[in-house]
Amino acid sequence: MEDTKISIQNLNLWFGKLKILNEINIEIPEKKVTVILGPSGCGKTTLMRTMNRLVDLQGNAKISGKIMLDGEDILNTKRDITLVRQKMGLLSQRPTTLPMSIFNNVAYGLRLKGIRGRKKLWPHVEKHLIEANLWDEVKDRLNDPASRLSIGQQQRLCLARGLAVSPEIILADEPTSSLDPISASVIENQFFKLKENYTIVLVTHIMRQAKRIADYVVFMYLGDVIEQAPVDEFFNNPQHKMTREYLRGAFY
Amino acid sequence: MNYKTRKLKDQLVSLWIRFMVLLVVALPLIIAFSLLYKSWLILGHSSLSELLFSSVWRPLAGEFGFFPFIVSSVWVTFIGLILTTPICLFSAIFLTYYGSRHLLRFMQPVIDILAGIPSVIYGVWGILVIVPAIGKYLAPMFGYESSGFSIMAGGIVLSVMLIPFILNILIEIFRTVHQDLFDASLSLGASKWQTIKHVVLRKSFAGIVSAFGLGLSRAFGETIAVLMVVGNVVGVPENLFQPGYPLPALIANNYGEMLSIPMFDSALMFAALLLMVVVVVFNIISRRTIIYLESKH
Ligand SMILES: Nc1ncnc2c1ncn2[C@@H]1O[C@H](COP(=O)(O)OP(=O)(O)OP(=O)(O)O)[C@@H](O)[C@H]1O
Ligand SMILES: [Mg+2]
Numbered sequence: 140m141e142d143t144k145i146s147i148q149n150l151n152l153w154f155g156k157l158k159i160l161n162e163i164n165i166e167i168p169e170k171k172v173t174v175i176l177g178p179s180g181c182g183k184t185t186l187m188r189t190m191n192r193l194v195d196l197q198g199n200a201k202i203s204g205k206i207m208l209d210g211e212d213i214l215n216t217k218r219d220i221t222l223v224r225q226k227m228g229l230l231s232q233r234p235t236t237l238p239m240s241i242f243n244n245v246a247y248g249l250r251l252k253g254i255r256g257r258k259k260l261w262p263h264v265e266k267h268l269i270e271a272n273l274w275d276e277v278k279d280r281l282n283d284p285a286s287r288l289s290i291g292q293q294q295r296l297c298l299a300r301g302l303a304v305s306p307e308i309i310l311a312d313e314p315t316s317s318l319d320p321i322s323a324s325v326i327e328n329q330f331f332k333l334k335e336n337y338t339i340v341l342v343t344h345i346m347r348q349a350k351r352i353a354d355y356v357v358f359m360y361l362g363d364v365i366e367q368a369p370v371d372e373f374f375n376n377p378q379h380k381m382t383r384e385y386l387r388g389a390f391y
Numbered sequence: 392m393n394y395k396t397r398k399l400k401d402q403l404v405s406l407w408i409r410f411m412v413l414l415v416v417a418l419p420l421i422i423a424f425s426l427l428y429k430s431w432l433i434l435g436h437s438s439l440s441e442l443l444f445s446s447v448w449r450p451l452a453g454e455f456g457f458f459p460f461i462v463s464s465v466w467v468t469f470i471g472l473i474l475t476t477p478i479c480l481f482s483a484i485f486l487t488y489y490g491s492r493h494l495l496r497f498m499q500p501v502i503d504i505l506a507g508i509p510s511v512i513y514g515v516w517g518i519l520v521i522v523p524a525i526g527k528y529l530a531p532m533f534g535y536e537s538s539g540f541s542i543m544a545g546g547i548v549l550s551v552m553l554i555p556f557i558l559n560i561l562i563e564i565f566r567t568v569h570q571d572l573f574d575a576s577l578s579l580g581a582s583k584w585q586t587i588k589h590v591v592l593r594k595s596f597a598g599i600v601s602a603f604g605l606g607l608s609r610a611f612g613e614t615i616a617v618l619m620v621v622g623n624v625v626g627v628p629e630n631l632f633q634p635g636y637p638l639p640a641l642i643a644n645n646y647g648e649m650l651s652i653p654m655f656d657s658a659l660m661f662a663a664l665l666l667m668v669v670v671v672v673f674n675i676i677s678r679r680t681i682i683y684l685e686s687k688h
Contacts, residue, residue: 193574196583198491221580229578235571238594247589248579284687297575304579 144169144308144338145190150204152182152189154197159185161362163204167355172330172339174349174370176385177359183342186359187310190340191227192220208308225252228301228337230311234293236285237300241277244285244296248304263303271299272329291322298329308338316344327352346386350374358382423667429660432653442661448625455658457665459627463542463635466628467617468610470546472603475553480599482554483561484587495562506555514619517548522620530632537632540622545635548616557606564598565591597684604677608670614639638666 145167152160159182167173175183188194190206192213205212213223225248237244242257245264254260264281268274273295277288285296294314301309311330315323330339330352343349349356349370356373358366358381366379377383433442437455445456486495525547526539537543568591576586592599622634623644642662645655 188574191578193577196573196577221577221582224578225580227578229574231571231574233571235569235575237572237576237590247576247581251580251585300575300579310578 142169143167144208145340146205146207147186147190148205148207150186150189150206151202152185152194153201155199159362160189163364165357165364165367167338167340169338170334170336171354172334172341172352173355173357174353175340175342175357175359176344176346176349178385179344180361181359182362183359184312187229187312187340187342189214191224191229191310193224193229195220221251225304226306227308227310228298228304228306230294230297230301230309230314232313233317234290234297236288236293236296239285240282241285241288241296242281244300245303248300252304267299267303268296270302270333271295272325273299289322291318291325294318294322294326295329298326302333306337308340309333311339311341313342313344315348358385360385419671423664426660426664426667430657430664432657433661436654436657446627450652450655450658453654455654455661457638457662459625460636460638460641460662461665462627463545463621464611464637464639466542466631466635467545467549467621467637468607470543470631471549471553471610472607474546474550475557475606476603478550479554479557479561479602483558483565484591487562487565488583488587488591499562502555502559506559510552510613510616511619513548513552514616517544517616517620521547525632533632535630535632538622538634540620540634541632542621542628542635543631545617545621545637546631548620549610549613552613552616553606553610556609557602560602560605561599564595564602567598568594597681600684601677601681604673604680607677608673611673612639612666612670614643618643638662642666 143166145165147163147165147167150160150163151158163186165173175186177183185194189202190213194200194202202214204214206214208223208226211218213220216223237247239247242260242264245267246254246260249260249263254263265274265278268277273292276292277283277296285293288296294317298309298314309330315326318326327348330341333339334354341352353370353373356368356370357364358373358379360381366373366377366382368378373382374386377386433455436453437445442455442457443461444458445454446458447454447456448459486498490498521544522539524539525541525544526537529543530537530539530541572590572594573586576590577583581589617637618640621637621640623636623640624634625636626633628635642659646659
């Protein structure tokens with residue numbers, strides 16, 4: 140099997156008294172697309188937010204277990220968590236452009252890394268906008284506010300912005316669910332190319348999308364991981380009864 | 392009830408509602424026109440520039456220069472706003488992003504209570520605490536002699552009165568900034584404070600401007616509390632520890648006493664008109680600013 144990039148071990152998470160994640164064990168392979176499937180409310184978003192330690196900000200969250208990233212437990216790291224977060228780009232359900240120009244959206248993370256001055260930032264910004272397949276559409280209007288872009292363009296801008304801090308992992312939480320079909324397929328195709336260089340974790344509700352781009356599938360239900368398998372095995376020969384029901388659409 | 396009476400009722404209600412709406416729209420216009428009508432006398436007597444920029448205030452001799460009052464009003468408002476701005480901004484940021492949920496839940500009714508305290512009580516508190524503190528400590532610290540009744544006292548009392556008003560709006564504004572946006576910035580490697588500084592404040596900038604714009608209008612018109620501590624001496628104050636005499640105090644102190652002199656009566660109406668124009672203009676400017684800022688991102 141491939142190298143493991145992230146290994147989640149016996150992860151439990153509570154919000155107050157409510158247990159949201161229950162004994163999660165997942166191996167996420169490097170430079171592959173791992174898709175997380177599961178009905179609404181089963182804890183997919185929470186799992187993602189635990190992986191880049193955003194859950195910490197919710198005062199009532201309690202966590203146990205380990206998340207090993209390149210052999211280091213990021214839940215108990217002594218390093219600055221902002222550095223850990225920079226290893227993972229985040230793409231959320233609705234595009235969340237920062238309230239600034241297109242250029243500055245991409246430059247934001249770079250500036251935080253200490254790269255200053257438009258001249259120095261320029262080549263990076265261009266490179267990542269190209270990488271996110273947005274450059275041709277925005278190259279003449281980089282100083283426009285990002286909010287003037289279409290929703291599909293905004294999501295690609297968010298992708299470029301995330302790529303700019305050179306993460307190793309991309310966490311995408313239903314990144315195409317608010318997009319029109321064409322923008323959605325642009326993002327999807329981008330993931331295909333990106334997996335050569337990045338480890339991608341993708342949450343989706345769209346079964347066809349999972350089939351198209353997943354290498355590896357994890358199925359969750361009510362805070363438990365029910366089944367995890369390579370994509371062909373998962374769809375053609377699911378082991379668990381609950382998985383079969385989910386694939387038949389029984390949960391909708 | 393048959394169809395006809397129902398229809399009649401319906402029409403009556405709709406007529407009544409229309410009348411009420413019209414009244415609300417017309418009220419400020421009616422007030423402005425009656426003030427203008429009443430100040431017509433003084434406007435015919437002295438030129439506008441004389442009224443606004445002359446410092447000679449001798450009502451009995453028929454000389455009405457409003458400059459000292461305008462300067463006092465501007466200073467008191469300015470000080471009030473300057474002092475309240477950091478307090479409100481930082482408390483709102485702390486309460487929404489750093490304090491626990493319990494603290495916010497505890498603070499919200501406290502803020503509402505502060506907002507509901509009658510201004511005369513703030514005035515009394517100013518006389519008891521702020522005025523002596525200025526007279527004894529603050530003014531000597533800066534090398535001035537002061538009774539304590541001063542522009543500074545008015546500004547400080549005003550700043551305290553503005554806190555609940557502005558703080559409430561700011562908390563509301565910060566709460567509308569979406570969690571996703573916060574997450575996006577953090578995931579790019581920003582710290583919490585960097586996120587607040589570069590994203591939250593920028594995203595809510597228009598709202599913040601409007602909060603302080605509304606505060607400004609309110610401060611400019613605040614009467615009783617300021618009147619009680621500001622000293623009410625006519626003259627352009629040379630420093631902030633000297634007494635001043637803002638426009639609302641002028642009107643409140645004199646209206647009803649000197650009505651036998653029509654020109655004085657008219658002068659006070661002009662002061663009221665001035666107050667109203669300034670407040671309306673502030674409101675329009677802050678609204679314009681919001682629209683402009685919102686179009687920027
Ligand atoms: N801050 C919080 N405090 C308490 N409960 C929470 C909090 N955030 C999420 N939850 C709960 O945790 C559970 C999992 O939520 P989560 O958002 O992870 O689900 P999800 O699988 O992403 O669902 P969806 O597919 O609808 O996005 C839900 O029951 C939700 O109500
Ligand atoms: Mg979710």
